[in-house]
Amino acid sequence: MESSRFLDCLEADFARLRAVVPGDLSAAVPSCPGWTVADLTRHVGRVYLHKTLAMREGAEPDVWPPKELADEEPLALLDKAYAGLRQEFAARRPEDPAGTWYTPDQTVGFWIRRMAQETVIHRIDAELGTGQPVAPIPDDLAVDGIDELLKVFVAFGVAEWGDYFTDILDGSPGRTYVVRTDGAAWRVRTGPGLFAVEDGAGDDAADVTVSGPPAAVLRRLWNRESAGEPSEVTVEGAPEAVEELQRCLVTATQ
Template identity: 40%
Template sequence: MPTPEFFLRTLRADADRLAEVARLGLTAEVPCCPGWTVETVVRHVAMVYLHKIEAIQRNARPEPWPPAGLDDRDALELYDDATARLFAQLAESGPSAPSWTWWPEDQTTGFWFRRMAQETAVHRVDVELAHDVVTPIDAELASDGIDEVLRVMMGGVWDEGDSKHPVDASIRITAAGRSWTVALTGTEVTVTDGAEGEVAAEIFGEPAAVLLWVWGRLDQDAIQIAGSEEVTQEFRARLKEATQ
């Protein structure tokens, strides 16, 4: 996994870029997110930042949430304030301090260093797509983002009935020489490194393209697929359930 310093550096670059592009116009529609405008993205990211600040400060899930009055604030002003406060909080806490997170395996602020870098990279692309000025995602960040989606968002035990897409198959993702093999059932998703074993489908592509595909920002034209189209579609639907 990349270092906390790497996450901070990419987070800063993407947060700044998001604000820069948002100032081209808040009313532009985000093509990959029906019903969202640039303003929707800006407000969403600001609220996410503020939520994580509270999670770190309280070392508990922020409740009640959200605070009153935030909807009345100018979107870009709110975003700039939230961004400044997030970086101040991360600098003060460092990556090893205890913090509530929704992932039991990591209850430190380091989780939020990673999650906020990944969150911001994807939403930076959202506003860029709205204005047709897309720039690349750092390849190392994108590769880590694929790992995060598979292991943190999707991996683990699913209660029966949690998925409307209980595909029973294995699928492999390969990007920039790194592979993940994902075994799925209706009640469990297991992720292992490497390309061992047979799979029903394989997905290939540059790390950024694969990352944006798993997050539903690009369609299948951005990647390469070998094997079962049906399994691939069910896998993508299961990813959507895991990341909503």
């Protein structure tokens, strides 16, 4: 996806998030245990401010969040932070340098993509928390979100911060997973200290196959499905293998 497309998606999902959250700031967010909608709103605002500083200062702030942000009213913080983020994006080119936690990509473009994906997931959280219908997710954004989750979060996380995954992967017998959706597929190999992702389903049988429409697969992998509603995602494989993948996803995104 082009950066301009990510920015369009960011704008649309922020507008939906901003429309939903005032409905019930005290409501619990089921996909973020322990959070209310107010907590979620404040979190998104803090994230936007953090990434704005990462671009402005060339490195992510070490101490975060500042104490003064704790007293900010959630909606005011969200609005101010989003305006600052968009101003920072407008003042820079996607290829300009920026401090990021993802070593292979130290550019503004990384944060454009990341904030688009961050926002679509958290607007789903807001919808689930306020009891609103979950708005559609464009196929291209959902496919990119699956790709980012598998490669940028999990594969890079295992390679860079392997200790966090030791309890999950050290006892792995070595498994293969295929994640498949409309127009895209990924093949994952796991083992002790290993989470490798390749594009395409490959020809060999997999221990686990996850398949469904793009938005449904994205929500399943991010654990953002609606409780009580039938899933559009099909998961085939042994429960212990499915659990290994799910634990890797949860650990990488905490």
